[in-house]
Amino acid sequence: MYSKAGQYYKDLDFSQVMNCQKKPAISDLPPERKEDNATGKLPYCCKNGTxxxxxxxxxxxxxxxxxxxxxxxxxxxxxxxxxxxxVPCNTCACGCNDIDTDTCNADCNPLLLPPDALLVPFKNRTLKAKAWAKQNHMPIPKKLPCPDNCGVSINWHVNTDYRDGWTARLTVFNWRELAFEDWFVAVDMGKAGPGYENVYSFNGTRVPPNNRTVMFQGLPGLNYLVGQVNGTNPLRDPAVPGKQQSVISFTKKNIHGLNIPGGDGFPTKLFFNGEECALPKHFPKKSSGHRGGMMSLVFAMAVAFALMMG
Known part of the structure; x- marks a missing residue:
């Protein structure tokens, strides 16, 4: 304010200034601010960064x-x-600046979870994570990992794998109170990308010229990702995130050497509303007996039930 730039703009009302950093982060306003007298009522305003x-x-x-x-x-x-x-979101994937690292480890890998634990906020996962680690004979660190601290999380689930093709399920969770209007997800699938066939609850568009990336968004009239709401009993039940989900089908035709369990079934990059997301450091490995099939069904049913209740 007292620099040469400040003197030049001496007639500017600095009471409305939110940031004086030289390299600030830029983000669009949420749709709720469209009619705001101070910051809204502008052309192309308030699209939540989409x-x-x-x-x-x-x-x-x-x-x-x-x-x-x-x-x-x-x-x-x-x-x-x-x-x-x-494999949950990375520890401190969205920063740990506001977290007391005396009570959690910011450098520790996140604990593996039962799939249904992805449906509840991080603070409600501790008992599930510890019980899951004991059940599967996995070590539990003395100081547990810090949370990911992300307002939005996305689950990529490899759903099936067969001779001629495979499917995945994409679920978007909104842990914020504000809704997202006209959200979109862009997924770089590497060499598996050209095999994209269809998406069943979203709109899907290949991105030329190499068709490795696919963009997804909600269907017309259904592209509004609601915010987090209280559980049925706020004193007992965990909060419920806003959710949208769809199955995506891929073909293996004309794609040689595709190994879905070997990692080709997971994105190499993923973007939400144009922002690159933090991917896990490793992907699930194939286990004997395919016990995960039942867990996948339980997770799908839980998400479907939560969507109906929401």
Missing amino acids: LLPPSMDPWKARSMFQLQLRPQDVAVSFSAYYNNSA
């Missing part, structure tokens, strides 16, 4: 921005039908 390519929707390819203290980050979790454990 920008689409002009070839998909020219109007949604533009937006107005405001400055904020830090970006909204996303992390990603992995699971598969052939393993009964889910």
Whole structure:
């Protein structure tokens, strides 16, 4: 404010300034601010950071921005039908600046989870994580890993694998109170990407020229990702995140050497509303007996039930 720039803009009302950093993070306003007298009522305003390519929707390819203290980050979790454990989002994937690291380990890998634990907030997973580790004879560190601290999380689940093709299930969880309007997810599937066939509850679009990346968004009128709400009994039940989910089918035709359990069934990069997400450091390995098949069914049924209740 007292620099040469501040003197130049001496007539500017600094009471409305939110940030004076030289390299601030930029994010769009949420749709609830469209009619705000101070920051809304502007053309292309308040789309929650969602920008689409002009070839998909020219109007949604533009937006107005405001400055904020830090970006909204996303992390990603992995699971598969052939393993009964889910690999959760990375520890401190979205930062641990506001976490007391005396009570948790910011450098420790996250504990593997039963798939249904992905449905509940991090603070409600501790008992499930410890019980799961004991049941599967996995070590439990004295100081547990810190949370991922992400407002949005995405689960990529390898659903099936057969001779001519395979399927995955994408689930988006919104742990924030604010909703996302017109969200989208872009997934780089590496050499498996050109085999994309169809998505059943979203819209899907291949990204040329190599078709390795597929963009997903909700169907018209169903592209509103609600925020987190209280459980049925707020004093007893954990909070319920906003969720959207779809199965995605791929073919193996004309793609040589594709090994789904070997890692080809998981994205190499994933973006939510244009922001690159933090991927787990490893993916589920194939386990004997395919015990994960039943857990996959339980997880799918739990998500479906939660969607109906929401």
